Amino acid sequence: MTKKGLENSSTKVVPKGNVIIATRVGIGNSAVNLIDVAINQDLTGVIIDTSKIDPFFLVWYLHLPRVLMLFELFSRGTTIKGIPKKHLQELYVPLPPLPEQKKIAEILSTIDKAIEKTDALIHHYQQLKNALMQRLFTEGIGHTRFKPSPLGQIPAEWDVVKIGDIIEFAQYGLSIKMYDEGQYPIVKMDSIINGKVMPVNLKYVDLDEETFNKFKLEKGDVLVNRTNSYELVGKTGIFMLEGDYVFASYLIRLRPKEDIIDSAFLTYYLILSQDRLRQIATRGVSQANINATNLKKFLVPLPPLEEQKKIAQILMTIDNKIEAEMKTKEELEKLKQGMMDKLLTGKVRVKVGEESG
Structure with a gap:
């Protein structure tokens, strides 16, 4: 901004080495300005006495959770909230x-x-x-020899198969009321993190023995999120946890045939192919859905089992x-x-x- 522009606007310049605080948008964010900075009405410049307080110390103090909570309490307004300057001036800061x-x-x-x-x-x-x-x-x-395939160029020794040809079954999860405590932990779509089923965000269900055995997860099962936002549908993770777990209805459980496909290899390939998985999803107003029938038709490469395991191990x-x-x-x-x-x-x-x- 030019000097003339500054003179004709409400913008103010904060000399370098002071502290700028967001007092409207992004309330509570603060930083030391290392150069002279022109600010608008969303920001407040705090000109400090450097003989008494270090600007970096002040910024660290302003980042304390309790101070950020005070900023929220101080904020006023309906559409756009802001912190009145008088409240900012009343904030106590320790001074070692x-x-x-x-x-x-x-x-x-x-x-x-x-x-x-x-x-x-x-x-x-x-x-x-x-x-x-x-x-x-x-x-x-x-590999040194390659061939064209429905998935593009692949090694000559590889095949391309449908998921349905390499799994024992595809199964929808339980549609049942969940509780904070109960007999069995139930895996939900938000338990899939970075390609793995993690023991987080769990709920619990009480089941009879027959239902439990039908939905009990086994190590090596691959879970695919069948219903979610379009961006997240198809999210995939492998189950490798110890203990008795079952899985919820928004997930499809794939049970790979161990003598044909490595579970980790399949999981990694489905993670890589999430864009393609979205293409087989049916889109609704706010959610998309992948059904088991279409998932079983989904094409995947099939290297020799030993090579699958080597690829999975590298990843x-x-x-x-x-x-x-x-x-x-x-x-x-x-x-x-x-x-x-x-x-x-x-x-x-x-x-x-x-x-x-």
């Missing part, structure tokens, strides 16, 4: 000595940088996995790396929240300079 403030901000920023590096690693492995899936499911491992190795980094990120997030609560409230003091020796 300036060197301690800087040290606290440095500690928290170090954790944040570790989280960013972990995020970058997760992204790298996900990109690598996507590239490997594209290559392995079209080129296989070590599982990458998945293990992703899961390890995600766990590291989760631990770092917990550490950050814990350190914020302790350091920014004075529960734990930070020694600086000679005092730390």
Whole structure:
């Protein structure tokens, strides 16, 4: 924005090294501006006294959950909510000595940088996995001869088959009232995470022995989300949990024939093919549906069983790396929240300079 433009508008310039707070849209978001910044009415510039408070310390304090909750309580308005300036001015901020403030901000920023590096690693492995899936499911491992197929070019030794030819059966899940407690955990569509059935978001059902045996999940079962939004329909995960689980009606259970198809190979291929799965879905107003009949007609490549297992193992190795980094990120997030609560409230003091020796 030009100087003349600034003079003729309501926009204000916040000199670098101060703090900008979102007081209308995105209420509570805050950051230190590293350059002079022109702001509009959705933002408030806080010009600070740097002899008393470090801007980065202030931003970290403003990110405390309790402070963000206060911002929500302070907000006024119907269509667009905003925080009145007087409420912002009334916000109390703890003021440890300036060197301690800087040290606290440095500690928290170090954790944040570790989280960013972990995020970058997760992204790298996900990109690598996507590239490997594209290559392995079209080129296989070590092939030199290829042939055209309904799925495009594939290794000459591979076949193309319908899902119905490589499974024992396809089965819809239970349509039954669920409870927070009960006899058996029931897997729902939101229990499928990153290609696996996870023991999360579970409900419980009480069943007689015959019904339980009919719907009991076995290791290696492949679950496909048959009813969801168009973007999520076809989401697939493999069941490998210990214990007695059953599954809900919005899922289709595929029981692969072990002597023909590897469960993990099939799962990874269906994950790669979610766009194609959407094409066989029937679209409604807000949801899409894949029926078992159409799913059994869905075409998949069929390498020799040993090669299937090798392909699945390569992808599982990458998945293990992703899961390890995600766990590291989760631990770092917990550490950050814990350190914020302790350091920014004075529960734990930070020694600086000679005092730390």
